[in-house]
């Protein structure tokens with residue numbers, strides 16, 4: 001039987017991007033000029049339509065291939081209450097990695113049973129917070145398990161846990177290796193897993209729901225996910241034998257890559273999800289076992305291309321024979337990824353969308369670091385002071401990694417849909433910056 005799903009490739013641009021007759025881009029039916037006029041710049045813009053279709057690229061195929069599933073958004077990619085409310089309308093849960101992220105999730109419409117708590121060094125306070133709100137905890141190591149045994153006993157609270165394992169696979173973009181020895185701070189070693197299980201299997205306050213694993217990020221291959229499904233099914237079978245009961249859940253993490261530049265060639269989300277889910281079905285049904293609930297944890301592929309950042313060009317500096325810098329009013333404090341990982345992005349002049357790219361620029365931020373450069377070499381239309389620059393695919397790991405370096409107020413974030421914009425995060429003010437100063 002062949003299955004087809006309505007699933008477009010992950011595009012660089014938000015799906016609602018259009019060009020107005022004046023040559024200015026519009027997103028969600030709102031022109032970039034209007035957005036910058038109303039909210040200032042830099043400005044994070046999130047496209048409602050792209051967010052929803054990205055969610056559906058997971059939920060639609062899973063509905064057919066693996067109906068007992070939960071898509072859990074990896075909140076570290078970008079977290080605001082408004083965003084979570086939209087994702088909850090699409091049926092997604094969320095995973096969090098700190099008290100701050102958990103607090104944000106608890107303020108949203110995501111139902112508590114659909115919140116998962118990760119982290120390799122959760123504090124006692126964080127564990128207590130999770131326990132008191134009955135949040136599913138992904139236990140990362142044996143010490144954390146010991147803390148949970150103690151806390152559940154002290155408070156007479158019940159913990160629902162998954163154990164994070166190392167699946168012997170490491171994958172990042174095109175690097176994919178199967179290895180018995182993974183050097184990662186995350187997860188329980190394969191050799192320690194059964195000992196952890198035995199420690200709590202008869203504890204009435206700790207209930208093991210299943211196993212978790214995550215193999216990396218910005219992954220372009222399907223094969224590691226098929227291997228992951230096979231390995232995790234085998235681990236789950238062993239866990240089930242040890243516990244003497246069927247396992248309720250299996251969590252295969254996130255990591256599907258997106259297209260930042262025209263040379264990136266990520267797979268279709270539906271292709272990965274269907275291949276992985278079918279492999280799980282095969283592994284469990286061939287052993288006559290009931291299918292556990294499948295949890296996946298995408299971050300980047302839900303929010304990445306839904307987000308763009310708008311900047312205003314404040315200056316142009318030509319160094320003859322060297323390069324021409326375009327100065328923008330943001331930079332490393334709102335997007336650290338080029339400095340941190342040499343990440344590549346796609347740029348354009350949003351107020352000259354119909355003009356040909358005829359000039360080469362370096363795009364420099366305004367911060368006191370020579371390295372504060374978003375790209376050293378990009379061809380763009382002829383730019384002028386006052387133009388709006390657009391950087392695509394900034395929805396993931398930009399706002400969430402933003403800082404107040406040089407005491408820059410963090411930008412606002414707005415969402416756009418059907419010709420309307422709506423604030424998800426207000427721009428920080430100068431007073432916000434000194435709010436915690438004592439003098």
Ligand SMILES: Cc1ncc(COP(=O)(O)O)c(C=O)c1O
Nearest residue numbers: 074214217254255297298299300
């Ligand atoms: C445990 C876990 N799950 C999910 C994700 C989401 O990954 P991505 O944003 O690449 O989909 C991450 C990211 O690092 C992670 O650590």
